[in-house]
Amino acid sequence: MKKIILILIVFILSGCSNKSEPINYGYDSCDKCRMQIVDRKYGTELVTSKGKIYKFDSIECLVFFTENSIDDENFFTLVTDYLNNNELINNKKAFYLQSENLRSPMGLNITAFSSQSDLKKFKEKYAGKELSWKEIIEYVNRKWQNK
């Protein structure tokens, strides 16, 4: 009986927790720009404290949306690792490169990597500038202030 209750509690709790879900490329559309999300290297996601999921086709759309359209304080956001397109990683664990030679769907060209060494390799090959999450927010706000 205890086991059943335990299982039930786990089940209920897991039902309530905020989980991300994979992006269905080619079918989901971006909640900021309305475009279909098709580029597997750049899909991003936002999960609110109530578990509502927003999906985006790029880091810039995600950032703009969180800065302008969300009242929630306990949301978390996920970005795609450029080198592992099936994996969404927490935006705080990623490293970011802004390079004109790695072109993101919305033109601000911000790419996420899961490790510093991957980023270094790409920076050597494709040039560009390393950005912190805070710098990305400033950059997107500056570029899209009229949008």
Next chain:
Amino acid sequence: MLIGNGKINNIYFWVITYLVISIISNNFIAKEIHVGNEYFYKNLTSAIKASKPHDKIILHKGKYLEHDIIIDKQIELTSVENAVIDGQNKYHIILVKADSVKISGITFINAGISFIDDNAAVKLDSVKGCIVSNNVFDNNFFAIYLARTSDSIIKDNKIKAYTEKESYSGNGIHLWYCKNITVENNFISGQRDGIYFEFVRDSNIKKNISENNLRYGLHFMFSDNCNYSNNKFVKNGAGVAVMYTKKVKMFKNEFMNNWGPASYGILLKDISDSEIDSNLFYKNSSGIYIEGSNRININNNNFMENGWAIRLMANSMDNNFKRNNFIGNSFDVSTNSTKNFNFFENNFWSDYKGYDIDKNGIGDIPYRPVKLFSLIVEKNRPTLILLRSFFTEILDVAEKIFPVLTPETLIDSSPSMNKIL
């Protein structure tokens, strides 16, 4: 002493003449270089290496397994009997790095998929004055790709691809940071976007047919001052998208059968100061979806048998709708707010049930194109199941008598009694 010697003078004369002629013939008289099994040059790469500016390279019949070909001088490349260049699903095929290059009459197949580099059959990078015409592109990742290119023409090409997953396919005609380009009379199908414009200025897209593409028939991003006219966009995954752009003119295009949950004839997102004139919207899920867009004139269009003719989001302002025909659409106009800052004037509405006593061709009572039910659907999509039910008819009749929830100012106060021709 030498000058006095007639023989030596003679030799001088011939040497100089020979030099002059050889310089002229090398540099100014175009040569034809033939490439093929029966010719000295067996492959294109060696022929290009041996060519001089202004030469014409003619590919003869056959399949050329070549890739990463670089054209770095002004030449003309053409073929007789349909020569085929095959990228073997791995490589990009031709990169043009010189001005005024012409490429015509060639079949390009199998430019390979790549996730980091945009592999294309024909790529033009940082050049001007080029013409790509009358080629066939079959099963390429990207077909024609222009980067930082200006004053060029893409004409009469046939582009086909067969990919089923959007993320594994590239675009048919892709322009990035370009200026003054004409894209005319091309046929494009089966790519991700048929035609894609990103950071393009002052360009024209006309008379193209773009159909069965997985995402958009035509896609504009950040591309100001461009025109597109007389094109057909049929059965694309999600119609045509015009986004983050100013001053676009859209004339005489046909948008047909763009059908699906996120499908539009035109998706307008954050655009301003544009014209949509004399187009046909037939059987699209939504004729035009307008979000965050201002000062657009939408005149003289035909909206026929669409799910929604117009979906007008409340963050759009100062858009004018004049002299359009709205015929047989499930919803003529829908919106997501009771506020409206847009204007409707003198349109023909097939659902208009008013009268015209003074016979001036203009209905005597105003027409309210937004049905209460469409407002409900806009906020809660699953209610769509009630369309055509008696319940929604009661709702709409009640709302007509006491408009409470639909935008009071979204009204055509001078609806036309007759179809506008």
